[in-house]
Amino acid sequence: MSNILELKNVSKKYSNSSFVLDNITFSLPYGSIMGYVGENGAGKTTTIGCILNTLSKDSGTIHLFGKEMNDKNPLLREDIGVVYDGDNFPGYLNAEKLANVMRELYQQWDDSLFDRQLANFKLNKKQKIRTYSKGMTMKLAIAVAISHHPKLLVLDEATGGLDPIMREEILDIFLDFVQDENHSILLSSHITSDLEKVADYITMIHDGKIILSARKDDLIYKYAVMRCTAEQFSKLNKSDMLAYRSKDYQIDVLVSDKNTAARKFKNIVIDTVSIDEIMLLLVKGDRE
Amino acid sequence: MKGLLKNQFYGALGSAVILLLFFLAIGVGLVISGNSLLLNIYVVVSSAAFAFNAVSGFRKEASSKWNKYELSIPVTRNQIVKSRFVSHAIWVFSGIILSALFVLITLAVHGNMYFYYPVRDPLMLFSCGMGIALLMGSIFYPLIYFLGTDKNEIIMIISLLGSVGATMGIFWLLNAANDFQRLSDSEFYLVVAVYLAIVLITYMLSYFFTTFIYQKKEV
Numbered sequence: 001m002s003n004i005l006e007l008k009n010v011s012k013k014y015s016n017s018s019f020v021l022d023n024i025t026f027s028l029p030y031g032s033i034m035g036y037v038g039e040n041g042a043g044k045t046t047t048i049g050c051i052l053n054t055l056s057k058d059s060g061t062i063h064l065f066g067k068e069m070n071d072k073n074p075l076l077r078e079d080i081g082v083v084y085d086g087d088n089f090p091g092y093l094n095a096e097k098l099a100n101v102m103r104e105l106y107q108q109w110d111d112s113l114f115d116r117q118l119a120n121f122k123l124n125k126k127q128k129i130r131t132y133s134k135g136m137t138m139k140l141a142i143a144v145a146i147s148h149h150p151k152l153l154v155l156d157e158a159t160g161g162l163d164p165i166m167r168e169e170i171l172d173i174f175l176d177f178v179q180d181e182n183h184s185i186l187l188s189s190h191i192t193s194d195l196e197k198v199a200d201y202i203t204m205i206h207d208g209k210i211i212l213s214a215r216k217d218d219l220i221y222k223y224a225v226m227r228c229t230a231e232q233f234s235k236l237n238k239s240d241m242l243a244y245r246s247k248d249y250q251i252d253v254l255v256s257d258k259n260t261a262a263r264k265f266k267n268i269v270i271d272t273v274s275i276d277e278i279m280l281l282l283v284k285g286d287r288e
Numbered sequence: 289m290k291g292l293l294k295n296q297f298y299g300a301l302g303s304a305v306i307l308l309l310f311f312l313a314i315g316v317g318l319v320i321s322g323n324s325l326l327l328n329i330y331v332v333v334s335s336a337a338f339a340f341n342a343v344s345g346f347r348k349e350a351s352s353k354w355n356k357y358e359l360s361i362p363v364t365r366n367q368i369v370k371s372r373f374v375s376h377a378i379w380v381f382s383g384i385i386l387s388a389l390f391v392l393i394t395l396a397v398h399g400n401m402y403f404y405y406p407v408r409d410p411l412m413l414f415s416c417g418m419g420i421a422l423l424m425g426s427i428f429y430p431l432i433y434f435l436g437t438d439k440n441e442i443i444m445i446i447s448l449l450g451s452v453g454a455t456m457g458i459f460w461l462l463n464a465a466n467d468f469q470r471l472s473d474s475e476f477y478l479v480v481a482v483y484l485a486i487v488l489i490t491y492m493l494s495y496f497f498t499t500f501i502y503q504k505k506e507v
Contacts, residue, residue, distance in 0.1 A: 055506045
């Protein structure tokens with residue numbers, strides 16, 4: 001399967017901060033949604049900045065549609081739709097004026113599609129963006145991102161701060177978008193429940209490093225957590241566990257193969273695990 | 289780039305309408321009163337004032353993520369900077385056209401009681417107005433891209449004072465080169481041409497310098 005987006009050993013340092021994006025490597029296949037998860041400050045926005053060329057990477061390669069994007073080939077951006085958290089567009093515009101601007105910037109701008117999206121989202125074309133609520137701003141940004149027929153959507157915390165009903169609506173749009181197998185979405189978020197609903201792949205970042213990149217179904221159906229006593233834990237091999245975390249009376253151990261663990265440790269309680277819990281174990285627990 | 293210019297026009301529109309109404313009112317006052325001092329100030333100030341339309345849009349854009357967003361659309365950083373300079377020049381020339389219109393009407397109503405030299409004097413006034421306004425942009429854009437939009441106000445003040453100071457300095461140097469003697473027509477036109485050439489070259493160099501700064505800027 002070919003990839004719409006490939007990052008290999010991407011690193012980035014800031015001169016005025018100790019944060020380091022450290023050898024980020026992952027790829028997003030065509031026709032899929034990748035959830036890019038991590039706590040605040042983990043490096044999600046820095047990664048997206050490097051992908052979109054708003055930040056300059058120190059080393060590594062980023063290929064979009066098989067090509068490296070830089071400032072000299074802006075046409076590649078015809079195929080990318082971007083949604084940032086918060087206000088994407090100047091407040092003095094309204095949707096109608098924004099369409100006038102975008103029509104001149106994107107060769108494939110589709111007015112009828114944009115109008116349909118606005119109607120879908122119940123957005124008034126004449127209303128100034130500065131008077132929009134957060135939800136309306138995000139809906140408008142998604143409408144713009146989709147209306148120039150991109151192949152790749154890059155969404156940086158696009159569902160953060162939205163109520164569950166609105167998030168559901170927007171997630172449905174994302175699922176609809178990837179019905180076309182040439183389309184993909186990179187969705188950065190710390191709301192893992194959204195990603196559980198729509199993502200095909202989950203990549204977790206912590207302190208600027210990728211700590212996990214796997215198919216979502218593997219995480220949900222194969223990964224598991226063993227609830228161990230201290231005695232049971234002492235008998236485990238380090239190779240059996242991905243991470244562990246001590247709680248009051250038990251130690252939770254993350255394993256990558258539920259069936260193997262169940263066969264091997266018959267007397268240990270093994271539970272399925274949510275993406276949230278995987279992230280907590282990998283971030284807060286000790287990793288092997 | 290057309291889309292960028294359109295966006296900048298929409299951004300400037302709010303302040304431009306107010307400024308236009310203000311200068312129309314002053315222009316009407318000028319035509320009625322025929323005041324000589326007002327005419328001189330009107331010509332020099334209008335271009336610089338209209339140039340503020342272009343630079344004031346920066347702060348409005350900065351309050352959203354547009355500066356970051358526009359890097360994800362199919363334009364180069366060079367085109368973004370170019371659109372700023374083109375937009376600035378368009379506003380400067382709008383100011384010149386407006387003031388020229390009211391100067392012509394005032395001359396038609398009151399006759400030429402303003403210019404001792406009918407060509408030299410208005411040429412000097414309009415050249416100074418345009419020069420100050422373009423120099424203002426030459427100072428403003430590299431500084432705003434280098435220091436950031438949160439320093440918008442202070443950069444605007446520095447640009448205005450710097451452009452006035454630079455204009456006075458250039459004319460002082462040109463006159464000093466002539467030992468502050470009275471200029472013949474040909475010498476005068478040469479001085480104005482040299483001043484305008486300096487202004488235009490500075491404007492172009494500023495564009496290249498701003499592009500250089502913005503190429504390295506992380507947003």
